[in-house]
Amino acid sequence: MNTQKSGRLWWTLLAAPFLALVLIVLASVYFGFVTQGKDPAAIPQLVADSTPYQLVALQIWLLLILMKTMKREGLSWKDIGWKLQDGQQLWREILIGAVPGVVIALLYFFVLTPILVSLQNIWDYVPAGSVLTALGASLIPFAIADVLLAPFVEESIYRGYGLTGLLGNFSQPAAIAISVFFFGILHWTGGFWYIVLVGLVAGIPFAYLRVTRKNVIAPFAAHLALNLLETIFIIIGIGS
Incomplete structure (x- = not known):
């Protein structure tokens, strides 16, 4: 790989955590402006509540970066894994991916979330249990980002x-280890332990599906199943 292509690869992998920081800064400036002369202490909460909208903007921004990068390198969607191999069937690849995605979702909500909160109570740079609260602040934009955009965009970038x-x-x-690392730090706003959890529990299985199935369809199905159940669980949790 030449130096220019190598630079684009690393930038594309780093773009998400960097742009997430940019969006947080922009949100802070915006809410600082609109609350000027009122209650400055409300700014952090307003920024947190805007997280779902930031996620929508981030996913669209990342998709545009990926499309531009692929155009420069002359790559098609098939070149990065959006194709079936000889003998593969679409329904089977979706099923192969969806099953572990469902398992990961159930494991995350009913087993790993309490462990995550316990670890955050010991130490983290975000308040314990703040991840789901921030994500569920605005359900419609969160669902758009988490279900309609993230599985396609993130799988195209990280596993594609x-x-x-x-x-x-x-x-x-x-x-695989490098891709897991970058996929983990994509979620840095959730805290240190959330980075570790996402990288190990989701990043490794998604990467394994990619290299064993030799397509992005299977990990996409896993990611979609995981995020769909996540959205459903958050809606149920907020409604209860």
């Missing part, structure tokens, strides 16, 4: 373009 490029330059274990 990113992992394809990494496999061309590193051994398979190293490429």
Whole structure:
């Protein structure tokens, strides 16, 4: 891989956490302006409540970056894994991905979330239990970001373009580890333990599906199933 392509690869993998920070700063400036002369102490909460809208903006921004990068490198969607291999059937790949996605979702909500909160109570840079509260602040934009956009955009970047490029330059274990790391820090706003949880519990299985099935469809189905159940659980939780 030449230096220019290598630079685009690393930037694409780093874009999400960096742009998430930019959006938080912009939201802080905006709410600081609109609350000028009122209650400045309300700004952090307003920024947190705007998280779902920030996620929509982030996903669209990332998709545009990916499309521009692919155009520069002459890549098609098939080139980054959006295609079936010989003998594969679409319904089977979706099922192969959806089943572990459902398992991960159930494991996350009923087993891992209490552990996550306990670890955050010991130490973290975000308040314990703040992740789901922030995500559920505005359900419609959250559902758009989490169900309609994130599975396609994030799988195209991390298991598609990113992992394809990494496999061309590193051994398979190293490429998977690097992709898991970047996928984890994409979720840095959820705190240190959330980064670890997402990377290990979702990033590794998604990457495994990508390299074993040799397509992005299976990990996309897993990601979609996970996020769909996540959205449903959040809606149920808020309504209770």
